[in-house]
Ligand SMILES: C=C(OP(=O)(O)O)C(=O)O
């Protein structure tokens with residue numbers, strides 16, 4: 001039994017067999033065979049086995065992805081069964097005496113090079129990616145190597161990987177994937193955030209899970225305490241089962257507040273909202289009684305697709321979300337690509353510091369056609385609910401003014417075309433760059449609202465990469481510098497009669513709730529799975545007492561630890577969570 005310590009990324013405890021995601025080693029020497037008939041038979045078997053696999057993936061994917069997203073697997077089947085490719089493989093076997101894997105690899109490389117070279121034809125470039133995917137699978141079969149495929153998991157497992165990208169995480173089926181453990185990553189990396197939406201236990205940044213855990217090992221992922229236990233003994237399993245039962249009992253208590261308003265003990269009202277990435281997350285929003293959507297990360301819509309979603313496709317997704325919220329506010333953030341979020345079809349420059357680089361609104365203002373399409377789709381959808389639009393990564397007022405001007409232009413154009421748009425759309429900004437937090441008083445005169453993105457605000461304030469587990473100790477929500485910025489933003493908005501929300505992960509941290517209630521944060525937006533826990537906690541807090549506590553912490557604490565200590569002492573209820 002071995003215990004690894006990492007970062008608790010998503011509440012819950014998973015006990016299951018490990019499904020190890022390893023980059024398969026598909027390297028081999030090109031070589032010949034004396035028996036071309038046998039090689040052709042091996043090829044035929046590999047094609048048949050690959051077909052069964054791709055069909056299975058397609059079947060699973062079609063349940064969780066849109067029809068269009070699942071179409072990629074039809075393209076794969078076509079490549080797999082392409083008669084021209086098959087003839088080319090067989091000719092290499094017959095004419096050059098190559099073995100099957102060598103014939104497949106050489107043929108594939110030939111076509112991939114040609115298609116990749118067609119730089120002005122993105123369609124053919126995509127076909128190169130399809131050929132690579134399909135022929136890698138064929139080669140894996142011919143070499144007897146397993147290609148791990150997250151979307152085909154159909155038994156209870158814990159996924160173990162060096163890292164999971166946001167698109168890997170999107171494929172996880174929560175019916176079977178009970179938890180995951182990764183070597184790298186931080187609490188606010190996007191796969192960690194998604195694990196909370198999926199409500200599966202997760203530990204990230206364990207350092208070595210993927211090296212120490214073998215496929216099929218029994219594993220406990222303790223997402224409450226950030227521990228991974230490999231091949232636990234019976235007593236340990238029993239202990240963790242008991243912790244899990246206690247956690248589930250607390251959850252059942254919180255569930256009673258599903259339809260309740262969020263009120264502090266002395267009756268002050270707060271709004272508890274949820275963060276979503278795609279319309280698929282709406283189930284979690286409703287199941288957990290969120291009162292609004294405080295952050296719709298629309299980049300996941302873009303990431304889920306093989307090409308830039310059209311205005312109509314975007315309109316449909318926004319409409320679904322607005323309608324499903326039945327008039328409750330929906331804050332939609334314009335595309336926040338860059339950092340750890342990439343689009344296969346949008347080429348971005350290689351950068352030394354992607355989180356400080358060409359990201360979010362910087363792309364939107366430099367390539368305004370992308371922003372315009374999105375704003376038009378949003379404006380058209382605005383009549384289906386209460387829409388609020390939010391621009392990400394605003395660092396100075398001219399950026400906000402330029403983005404707002406584009407919004408006004410597109411609105412005017414649609415109105416002149418006779419398209420109906422809502423006239424009560426609030427337009428606000430994320431506060432995630434310290435420069436904007438410091439000048440919140442000036443921004444507050446021009447924006448309709450703020451939403452504090454603590455994930456980035458902390459990374460930029462502390463100069464600590466949110467993806468890097470080596471500096472995760474500097475992810476300090478309670479560092480007095482961060483707390484002062486947050487208070488400054490809330491106060492500045494209130495002075496101008498505006499409201500402030502928080503959509504970074506701190507909004508769902510129990511330890512932060514007393515301070516945020518005390519500072520008068522208007523809206524808390526978090527992973528849906530945290531809503532009921534925070535609603536329950538807020539109902540036990542007195543807002544006046546919390547205001548005094550917040551003042552004390554902001555003015556007197558000199559370190560993050562001191563601040564946490566003051567909170568723990570003043571709010572014994574935290575120990576019960
Ligand atoms: C909510 C935020 O945005 P994201 O996590 O998508 O960068 C944030 O930075 O806090």
Ligand SMILES: [Mg+2]
Nearest residue numbers: 432453455456
């Ligand atoms: Mg951010």
